[in-house]
Amino acid sequence: MKGLAIVFAAILGLSIVGCSSMSPTVDGKTHVYSLTHKCPTLLEMDVGQTLELTLPENPTTAYLWQVAKPQNILKVEEIYRQDVLKSQQAMVGVAGEKLFRFTALQPGEEWIHVKHARQWKQKAIDEWSCRVRVS
Template identity: 45%
Template structure:
């Protein structure tokens, strides 16, 4: 009786593990760039891969990094990270991080500019470009 109980438990466990996906969790490739690093003439990525861009930013100056136009092939996430300090410091800068996940095949230009949003006629203080082909 005891053996039957253990055998049936083992069958249940094996049956449940068979229900899981047969493909292991894939860690997609991440392409890291900073303001000091230029993107290649044409960066080739696959669907699911991520392009990560980081640049210094201080929102208290009014200047911020932003996309020139919305992207069609990528899912975009933006975050602002401030260094941890014991006491908050007024006007402290940090780092702006953009994460672009390739969602579908095609070719697209990522254009980021460092501007004040209300100064539409002024040239950006800095710019970063990356032409990407997603397959």
């Protein structure tokens, strides 16, 4: 009975450690987030690591996801992918997703802030932010 309790405690301990990870990674180098998966209070990254943020977007509505402030220690790449069924070609008006890829170039601290808005309007309809420390 005592052995069973020790095994149970070990399994529980490992599951708690696994759940406490504040920064999910795909390959140990890429942190992955979305609107539903928020960034931790402070994301610790190393130089060379990447943060990927995938957000739903439909450019035909003129609402676009944009980086709200310039980045100093992170390289930013933006890729738009339209939702296309295997039987269809890309079509005007079909929604898709915007992928932001932030790669840490040098040590420091940075705020990533993206907003979903029309370019000519100040007020965003949605926002996402993350405080990043690169070592």
